[in-house]
Amino acid sequence: MKSVAEILNEIRPEFDFASSTDFVGDGMLDSFDLITLVSALDGNYGISILGTDIVPENFQNVQTIEALLRKNGAGL
Amino acid sequence: MRPVCTVDEVFQGIQSAKSGAVDFRTNFFPVRERLHLWIAHGELASVDCQGVTFFFRKDRDFWHFYFCATSLASLQREATTLSELKTEPMVTDLVGSEPGLGEMSALLQCAGFRSYARLQRMARAVRWEESRSVCEGLQVGLAEKSDGAAILNLLERSFNHYAEQLPTQAEVELAIERQQIFAVKIAANVAGILFFETHGVTSSLRFWVVDERFRTYRAGSALMLYYFKTQRTVRRFTLWVNTENANAILKYGHYGYAQDGLMDHVLANKMIPS
Numbered sequence: 001m002k003s004v005a006e007i008l009n010e011i012r013p014e015f016d017f018a019s020s021t022d023f024v025g026d027g028m029l030d031s032f033d034l035i036t037l038v039s040a041l042d043g044n045y046g047i048s049i050l051g052t053d054i055v056p057e058n059f060q061n062v063q064t065i066e067a068l069l070r071k072n073g074a075g076l
Numbered sequence: 077m078r079p080v081c082t083v084d085e086v087f088q089g090i091q092s093a094k095s096g097a098v099d100f101r102t103n104f105f106p107v108r109e110r111l112h113l114w115i116a117h118g119e120l121a122s123v124d125c126q127g128v129t130f131f132f133r134k135d136r137d138f139w140h141f142y143f144c145a146t147s148l149a150s151l152q153r154e155a156t157t158l159s160e161l162k163t164e165p166m167v168t169d170l171v172g173s174e175p176g177l178g179e180m181s182a183l184l185q186c187a188g189f190r191s192y193a194r195l196q197r198m199a200r201a202v203r204w205e206e207s208r209s210v211c212e213g214l215q216v217g218l219a220e221k222s223d224g225a226a227i228l229n230l231l232e233r234s235f236n237h238y239a240e241q242l243p244t245q246a247e248v249e250l251a252i253e254r255q256q257i258f259a260v261k262i263a264a265n266v267a268g269i270l271f272f273e274t275h276g277v278t279s280s281l282r283f284w285v286v287d288e289r290f291r292t293y294r295a296g297s298a299l300m301l302y303y304f305k306t307q308r309t310v311r312r313f314t315l316w317v318n319t320e321n322a323n324a325i326l327k328y329g330h331y332g333y334a335q336d337g338l339m340d341h342v343l344a345n346k347m348i349p350s
Contacts, residue, residue: 014201014311015277027276027312031105032197032338035172051100 004065007040017062024056034059041065045074077121077132077160083111089122089129093144101151101180103170104131104142113246125154135244136237138165138348148183155187162188165347167238171340181341189343193239193318197340198325198333200313214295216302219257219269224248226266227257234285239318239342243271243282258302260286260295268295270303279307281315300331316340 002010008017015028023029029037037059038049049072058068066076080086086106094100114120119134127150131142141161145151155161168189170177181191219227228248235242243251251257251271258270268286272279281303286296307313315333317324 012312025276027274027278030275030278032171035176036338039173039176050097051102052094052097054100 002044004041004062004069007037007044008062011036011040021061023059023061025060029059031056041069041074045069047072047074077123077130079118080115080120080122080131083108083115085122086111086120086131089124089131090144092124093127093129093146097146099147099149100145101148102142102144103168103180104144113244113250117244117246119244123158123160125158126150128154130154130158130160132160132164132166135242138167138238141166141168143168148179152183152186155184158187161345163347166345167192167348168343169340170343171338173337174339177339177341181343184343188345190346191341192344192348193236193320193342195239195316195340195342196319196325197336197338198315198317198328199336200331200333202311202313214260214262214293214298216258216260216298218255219252219259219266221249221252223257223259223266224252227252227259227269227271230266230269230285230287231271231283235283236318238344238348240316241282258299258306260290260293260298262290262293262295265290267293268299270299272303272307274307274310277309277311279303279310279313281313284315296327304331 005017011033012028017023017028020026020028034054038054042048047069049068053068053072058064069076090102090104093102111120114133121132123130127146129144133140133142143151143155145154160166168184170180170184185191224245228243228245231242256272259266260268265287267290269283270281271283272281284296284299313333315328317328
């Protein structure tokens with residue numbers, strides 16, 4: 001199973017996600033990217049992230065994404 | 077439909093559909109600042125139904141149609157009986173990966189929409205400093221306030237306003253003020269423009285167009301190279317292009333853009349001409 005950081009780097013290899021604590025605010029992820037990212041996370045962790053959880057604040061950084069995954073039943 | 081008067085009304089409408097949602101569905105991803113502009117110009121309206129909030133944005137001679145639904149079932153139920161879809165010209169956008177859009181597209185076609193256009197997103201990653209130089213001989217610079225009408229006219233002559241999210245006069249004026257439009261002028265005419273929005277390390281190219289009368293001057297190339305050269309902190313460039321515009325796709329490919337898998341299915345109801 002890939003880590004969140006690995007998935008982010010696969011989706012957007014041009015960005016250094018480790019250098020940011022606000023992916024959306026820094027322009028690394030936009031609302032359309034969230035669609036792609038959610039699909040990758042769902043597939044990797046075997047879960048289905050709720051539509052109500054697909055909001056920018058849940059995708060600010062690796063920690064908030066991991067919290068979202070736990071909430072949706074992923075074993076991290 | 078009733079007019080939306082505050083930004084809070086929009087977010088309350090979205091939240092109302094989200095709360096208790098079992099399978100939340102939406103095609104509405106509003107940016108607060110843009111909402112302010114639409115509301116100030118009286119362009120936004122809504123309808124609250126059981127489990128669904130619909131939003132409508134007036135744009136020239138039609139409405140953009142958005143939905144926030146607690147589930148696919150509630151959207152199907154309410155959209156098929158929504159009177160506005162039968163009486164007003166409407167266009168809606170569904171964005172996602174190609175396989176994921178079929179179900180929603182089929183549902184909206186049952187509610188009176190038809191497939192109208194398809195846009196694909198293209199992206200260009202930058203992992204090194206740009207080295208190409210700007211074309212000599214042409215002066216590229218920021219558009220000025222007095223260019224606003226000519227820019228809007230050029231956009232409206234060059235793009236399909238139902239499918240390609242053309243800006244309003246107010247949005248063009250704001251973009252000029254924010255230095256988001258580059259222009260090439262030839263003999264005091266706006267010969268070509270490049271309209272973009274940069275947010276952090278990502279820049280979205282909204283429109284790139286050269287007036288037919290000036291297409292032998294290489295103004296398009298000058299604009300694009302100037303754009304890349306000035307956006308030094310940007311690491312990712314994106315844009316949306318109509319899948320039928322093979323010429324544009326080829327040109328974007330020349331500048332390093334490639335399809336990234338995201339699609340926008342544009343649907344129109346029967347009151348929108350073919």
